Amino acid sequence: MPRSSTRRRFLASTALSTLAVTAGCVSSGNSGQSGSSNGTATDTATPTDTATPTDTATPSSTPDSLDDWLADANGYDGGEPQRHGPRARPTVMVGEPTDDGLAFDPPVIEVPPMTNVRWDWTGHGGQQNVVALDGTFDSGRTNAQLGTGYHYFFEETGEYRYVSEPHRDEGMKGAVIVKEPPSSGYPKVDEWLVGAGNFDGTVVDRTDADTATVTAGAEGNGGHFGFAPPALKVSTGTTVSWEWTGDGGAHNVVSKDDGPLDSELVAEDGSAYEHTFEETGSYLYHCAPHRALGMRGAVVVE
Ligand SMILES: [Cu+2]
Incomplete structure (x- = not known):
């Protein structure tokens, strides 16, 4: 009835x-x-x-x-x-x-x-x-x-x-x-990384370290199209090093808008790219060929 x-x-x-x-x-x-x-x-x-x-x-x-x-x-x-x-x-x-x-x-x-x-x-x-x-x-x-x-x-x-x-x-x-999207407490970061399937709201805290490492070509986003960790927090003066796994084809590390990150597009295992962050802010970046798949990352500098 x-x-x-x-x-x-x-x-x-x-x-x-x-x-x-x-x-x-x-x-x-x-x-x-x-x-x-x-x-x-x-x-x-x-x-x-x-x-x-x-x-x-x-x-x-x-x-x-x-x-x-x-x-x-x-x-x-x-x-x-x-x-x-x-x-x-x-x-x-x-x-x-x-x-x-x-x-x-x-x-x-x-x-x-x-x-x-x-x-x-x-x-x-x-x-x-x-x-x-x-x-x-x-x-x-x-x-x-x-x-x-x-x-x-x-x-x-x-x-x-x-x-x-x-x-x-x-x-x-x-x-x-x-579902509610992942929330890290950094709205700009959340908005950018909502498109990264390997982001769950966690921001890895390396504010007490002089250097930090991000893997490029980590598993995620339907293949090896992830940055790991996708979100990282460091202090000013910290050098962040992106290290390539060699998986998922050629990747790069490029700032979302005008920004300091601009690596070459490379595929080889063991390749690396470094940047030292001197100013506070949220730095959003992606891998240009795999941006639409969700290969995105963020560095929060405090
Ligand atoms: Cu890529």
């Missing part, structure tokens, strides 16, 4: 939100609350409470881990989820072309609470929709058209597993992890 009425409300509200996305996706439109204050996205959140008890499997009561569940998801390689910061506007492609269109790309993303996530249809893979296993969100009827869009505004932390219903048995699965 409650199930059927809930279902009807779903379809009504998702139809509205699809329209809203189609109409609004070209213009800028902020993510987050201002974007949803047009009403449509938050509408989809209301049925959740009533829908959950009637569904048998909520993510929290499902025995298998997210990793297990995603093991046969097309396009999933077991790596860290793509993580987004508070002001991000993440988009998931529905129908990744290289997997016959039967994949979400990326299959897993991690976002903070109060994030609007969009799904954009590529037109590959035939009829598709986006349906949460626990009923939290549902794009409604399937569609094969390029340019179809759906969005859902995630308010609550949790692990949301979803499928494209026509292809769920063929591995067209995805997940949205809604």
Whole structure:
């Protein structure tokens, strides 16, 4: 009884939100609350409470881990989820072309609470929709058209597993992890490193040392694309040395904006680059070829 009425409300509200996305996706439109204050996205959140008890499997009561569940998801390689910061506007492609269109790309993303996530249809893979296993969100009827869009505004932390219903048995699965981003107490550092999958909020304290070492090409970000530790705290006058592992291809150490760090791009095991920090501040840097993968670091000088 409650199930059927809930279902009807779903379809009504998702139809509205699809329209809203189609109409609004070209213009800028902020993510987050201002974007949803047009009403449509938050509408989809209301049925959740009533829908959950009637569904048998909520993510929290499902025995298998997210990793297990995603093991046969097309396009999933077991790596860290793509993580987004508070002001991000993440988009998931529905129908990744290289997997016959039967994949979400990326299959897993991690976002903070109060994030609007969009799904954009590529037109590959035939009829598709986006349906949460626990009923939290549902794009409604399937569609094969390029340019179809759906969005859902995630308010609550949790692990949301979803499928494209026509292809769920063929591995067209995805997940949205809604989680507070790591926090180190250094906002600039947190904002920069939210994109580094190997950063968990820890800032390694070497303020009592004259020298400190960072490994370039450490495991992380889906390969050997990490700086380890990604965040380091030192005192003025400290020399930091980056040492290459030789893994993950050629890396460099380059300041995010204008800054003092500017190494060569090298691949050889045993290569090193040094810089002595004389002034206080937060120094943000990345490896240019692997920046988008999350190969980022920070040195806080106090
Ligand atoms: Cu690199």
